[in-house]
Amino acid sequence: MSSTRLVTLLGAAVRHQRHLRDLSQRRLAALAEVSQAAVARIERGERAPTIPVLERLLAAMDVQLVVGVEPLDAHLDARIDDLAARPIAERIDALGLDELLSRLPDFPKVITGGTAALVQGAPVPVDGLEIALRWQDSKPFTRWLETNYGQRWNARWEEFGGVRLEPEEPGEHRWSTLYGEIRATMCDELPETIEVRHGERSYQVVPLVELELTEPRAAELLRRYRARQQASGS
Structure with missing residues (x-):
């Protein structure tokens, strides 16, 4: 696990516990005797909290940190094994793929990335629809996003x-x-497809x-899935 991912997980844990208790960042900061800005940066994963600060934040919410170790990216292996035990139709339904595709405007689109691998039977973890769109269709796509409460990922x-x-x-x-x-x-032109x-x-x-x-993220998931197959003798 990279240090960046660990910082993100710690921030997410603090944010989750705070939301469960319906606390504002300002109130949690006061209880833990830190600044509200520090709480905000920790929750966004921008700042690695020191152990004393993390313990104070959690103690203010009547919880404590439990530390454990697992094989690198074991969470991915667990998700792959879980998906492999489910029928393909169930995996597609769980993603809400059909409804999302039916809601999109009627312009040419191609399923790609991990979603394409999932549809073709590979039990790879997918959290959303991955598609290829032509630049010439970007304006109707933007209008659809505007009317369907779209929010773009803010990497910062x-x-x-x-x-x-x-x-x-x-x-x-x-x-x-x-x-x-x-x-x-x-893209300028959609990639070649199969049905x-x-x-x-x-x-x-x-x-x-x-x-x-062509898809590094999907390729890595496929390699991991095949490695799981070989390890189990499938």
């Missing part, structure tokens, strides 16, 4: 919101919406072999 603050929606604006092509998260690859059918639904997806060549 490590949260959604606070930046302009338009794909043309600098930043990650990642949005939260009323119907789920969307990650978009903007995959599940029940009565048809999906246009980037083939697995192409994903492994």
Whole structure:
């Protein structure tokens, strides 16, 4: 686990406990005798709290930190094993894929990334819809985001919101919406696809072999899945 990920996890834990108790950052800061700005930076993962400060923050909420170790990225292996035990239709339903696709405007789009791997049967962890869109369709996509409570990922603050929606604006092509998260690859021409059918639904997806060549994130998940298969003798 990288130090950056650990800082993010600690900040998320503090924020989660604070929300459970309906405390404001200002109130928690007063209880723990730290500044409100320090609490904000810790929760955003911008600042690694010292052990004494972390203990005071948690103690102010009547909880304490429990430290443990696990194999590197064991959480990914656990999610892969869990997904592998489920039927493909159940994995697709859990993602809310069909509803999100049906809600998007009727412009050409291609399923790519981890979502394409999932549709093709690979039990890889996916948290949102990954699609390829043409730049010429960016304006209707932006209008759809505006009407469906879209918020763009703000890499500076490590949260959604606070930046302009338009794909043309600098930043990650990642949005939260009323119907789920969307990650978009903007391109001049859509990639070649294959058709995959599940029940009565048809999906246009980037083939697995192409994903492994062009999508580093999806390729890493596929390699991890295959390593799990080999380790189990499947």
